[in-house]
Structures are given as structure tokens and as C-alpha cells.
Amino acid sequence: MTTLKDIAHDAKVSVSTVSRVLNGDQTLAVSHATRQNILDIAKKLNYTPVRARKADQAEEKSPSESPVIGVVVAQSIDEELNDPFFSSIRKGIEKEYAKQGLSTLHTFRLRSMDKEAMLKDIDGLIVIGRISPDTVEKMTNRMEHIVFINHYADEDLYDCVHVDFVRAADRAIRHLQSLGYTHLGYIGGKEREHYFEGNAVIEDERQTTFMKRMQEAGALHMEDIHIGEYSMQEGYTLMQQAIKKGKLPQAFFIGSDSMAIGAMRALHEADLHVPSDVSIVGFNDIEAASFSSPPLTTVKVYTEEMGEVGLKLLLERINGRKLPLKVVVPTTLIERGSTCLIHERG
Structure with missing residues (x-):
């Protein structure tokens, strides 16, 4: 089956340009010759648009019939259980789906899904998590309406909902600095980009933001950065390792609440008190x-709202909106008992 990438390769343009030309986007700034060349190559390669493929696969739905929505979860079951971030997004989608009175919602795991069989009767797709560009392309060649959550998709083509992790991490770091702490540590997990056959570790903006801010303050100590997996057990284990090293930082920014709760357990067992120590x-x-x-004390990410917004955006696209939108969901610092002013410590 011919894909957009095949046409883009022959036309020597981007996949985004090919998609916009084939969808009749007259706002695209390309020459008439380039536009015609793309159309000619598509015809030569017998490219069938997604809309036409779907029409061949199923009868048209009646106006009263609700759309069939698919949710693709990039994370494995273990990853989702260890870090509620992603399951909370899915919960938000399900709540909004019920609120809208819709009836058919299919959920797939990226690594176990049969793309051809599962997506052929789907009207729209929501993808939760970071997936590789190649995997995005394989999906979008089979799907016309798609929204990405917690993934930076091509903003010229797709709707996406995500968090500004740099700004969110800044909130945590600057809060600790405002309390008078100068010696900070970081505990975090590995951010992964997923594809059908597995995943690869990529940059985690929480960690890189921490390193950048500490370097700017002249207080970056690599021995105070501890990286494992995003789970409560790993937070516990990594804090144990930090304690054994000695010269424990005055405060820690920890990349997930699950890890933070595990880390506080390790401190308690070592007879170290939060926040007085x-x-x-x-x-x-x-x-x-x-x-x-x-x-x-934590940085609140509105994960359920991310899911709700993602579904609303998808329904808008199914109902005819052409312009792709990017929504950046804000974060808020929630102050509780795990932090205090440095001069209030016992």
C-alpha cells in the first residue's frame, strides 16, 4: 500500500506538505508546479486517501450514530500501573466520553495492536504517550482524525495536548530555591519514546531542566542526580542509595509523586525527617x-483534563474542523507539608 512517505520521497518534499496538498489545503505556500507534481505522483502510485479507504471498508454511518473512537496507550500495563500519570489521562477520556453520551470506545496497547484489523472501523484515534515519528506515520496512513496527548506531533497536521515540562519543573526548583535551599538533588525516571516493537530512552525535560537551573546557579552536582524507573519502588531504592553516599542534599525535586512517596519511606527508615531534615x-x-x-508538596498536572480536552478536539475534527490545534495544559504548585523554609528546620 502506498503511503504519504512514498509520495514525499518521490516528490522530494515533506510528509506534511504531501498531506496538506492531498487534502486540498489552499493556504499552503507551495508553487503550482510542486502541488501538481505531488498530485501526479500520488496518481501514478495509486495512492488511496484514508477517507476513501474507510468508505470502502464500511457503510456510511447514519447522522444519529455516534463515532467509534479508539485510544492507543503507548505504555505497557506495568508502566501504566507504576505511574498513574497515564492512567489518569485515560480516565479523563472515559469520563468525557460518558458525559458526551457516546457508546463505543476501543482501547489498544501500542505493542500488541493489529493495526490493519483494529483501526479499519475507527472514526478517530487518541494516542496517549510519546511515540516515534515512524510509528506516527504508520498510524496516520491508516487514520484521518487523530489527536496526540503528551506527544509533540506535527503541529501543521495533528491536534495535540501536552504539558510544558520545562516550565513545570521550573516551578518545583524555584519553589525550593525560594525557601532558601541551595544544595538540591534530583530523583527521576527514564522518559521513553515508544514504537510497535519496543521503546527507546529519550531526553526527560524534568531532569534536563533541573541540570540547567543548577548549572546556572553554580550548584550542579552530578552525584546528586539519581535515575531509575518511574515507580514507587525505584524512588525508595534511589533515595536509599543517596543516603548511603552521605552529604545528602537539603532538598530534592522528584520527577513523579510515586517516586517521591517511595523516597520519603526510605528517609523515614533512615530516621531522617521530612521536611525538617x-x-x-x-x-x-x-x-x-x-x-x-x-x-x-507537588506540581499538579491536570491529567484528567488533558484526556477530556483530547476527546473534545477529536470530536471537533470528526465534525469538520480542518485547522489543527495545540493545547498546552497549565500546571500549578501545590504546597503541602513536605517542604518548609530552611530556617524553620529543626
Whole structure:
């Protein structure tokens, strides 16, 4: 089957340009010759647009019939269980779906899905998590309406909903600095880009932002950066390692609440108190954050709202909106008992 990438290769233009030309986007600034060349190559290669393929596969739905929506989760079951960030996004999609009175929602795991069989009757797709460009292309060649959540997709083509992780991490770091702390540590997990056959570790903006801000302050100590997996157990283990090293930082920014709760357990077992010995700021504001001991100061990410917005955007596209939109969901610092002013420490 001919793909947009095949046409782009022969026409020597981007996949984005090919898509916009084939969708009749007259606002695209390309020459008439380039536009015609793309159309000629598509015809020569017998390219069939997604809309036409779907029409061949299924009868048209009646106006009263609700659209069939698919949700692709890039994370494995274990990843989703260890880090509620992604399951909370999915919960938001499901809540909005029920609120809209829709009836058919299919959920797939990226690594176990049969693309041809599963997507042929889907009217629109929401993808949760970071996926590789090649995987995006394989999906979008089979799907006309698609929204990406927590992934920087091609903004000229697709709707996307994400968080400004740099700004969010800044909130945590600057809060600790405002309390008087100068010696900060970081505990975090590995950010991954997913594809059908597996995943690859990529830059985590929480970690890189921490390193940049500490370097700017002349206080970057690489031995105080501890990286594992995003889970409560890893937070516990990494804090144990930090304690054994000695010269423990005055405070930690921790990349997820689950890891932060595990880290506080390790401190408690070592007879170190939060915040009188070590202050902690987490990330996400999961439900357990307000029930930890002490309650966790954290950067709240509105994950359920990300899911709700993602579904609304997808329905708008299915109902005819052409202009792709990017929504950046804000974050908020929630101050609780795991931080205090440095001069208030015991």
C-alpha cells in the first residue's frame, strides 16, 4: 500500500506538505508546479486517501450514530500501573466520553495492536504517550482524525495536548530555591519514546531542566542526580542509595509523586525527617500525594483534563474542523507539608 512517505520521497518534499496538498489545503505556500507534481505522483502510485479507504471498508454511518473512537496507550500495563500519570489521562477520556453520551470506545496497547484489523472501523484515534515519528506515520496512513496527548506531533497536521515540562519543573526548583535551599538533588525516571516493537530512552525535560537551573546557579552536582524507573519502588531504592553516599542534599525535586512517596519511606527508615531534615517536591499530584506522611508538596498536572480536552478536539475534527490545534495544559504548585523554609528546620 502506498503511503504519504512514498509520495514525499518521490516528490522530494515533506510528509506534511504531501498531506496538506492531498487534502486540498489552499493556504499552503507551495508553487503550482510542486502541488501538481505531488498530485501526479500520488496518481501514478495509486495512492488511496484514508477517507476513501474507510468508505470502502464500511457503510456510511447514519447522522444519529455516534463515532467509534479508539485510544492507543503507548505504555505497557506495568508502566501504566507504576505511574498513574497515564492512567489518569485515560480516565479523563472515559469520563468525557460518558458525559458526551457516546457508546463505543476501543482501547489498544501500542505493542500488541493489529493495526490493519483494529483501526479499519475507527472514526478517530487518541494516542496517549510519546511515540516515534515512524510509528506516527504508520498510524496516520491508516487514520484521518487523530489527536496526540503528551506527544509533540506535527503541529501543521495533528491536534495535540501536552504539558510544558520545562516550565513545570521550573516551578518545583524555584519553589525550593525560594525557601532558601541551595544544595538540591534530583530523583527521576527514564522518559521513553515508544514504537510497535519496543521503546527507546529519550531526553526527560524534568531532569534536563533541573541540570540547567543548577548549572546556572553554580550548584550542579552530578552525584546528586539519581535515575531509575518511574515507580514507587525505584524512588525508595534511589533515595536509599543517596543516603548511603552521605552529604545528602537539603532538598530534592522528584520527577513523579510515586517516586517521591517511595523516597520519603526510605528517609523515614533512615530516621531522617521530612521536611525538617530533607524537603521534597514531587510531580503530578496523584491522589495519594495528599495522604502521604507528610502530605506531599507537588506540581499538579491536570491529567484528567488533558484526556477530556483530547476527546473534545477529536470530536471537533470528526465534525469538520480542518485547522489543527495545540493545547498546552497549565500546571500549578501545590504546597503541602513536605517542604518548609530552611530556617524553620529543626
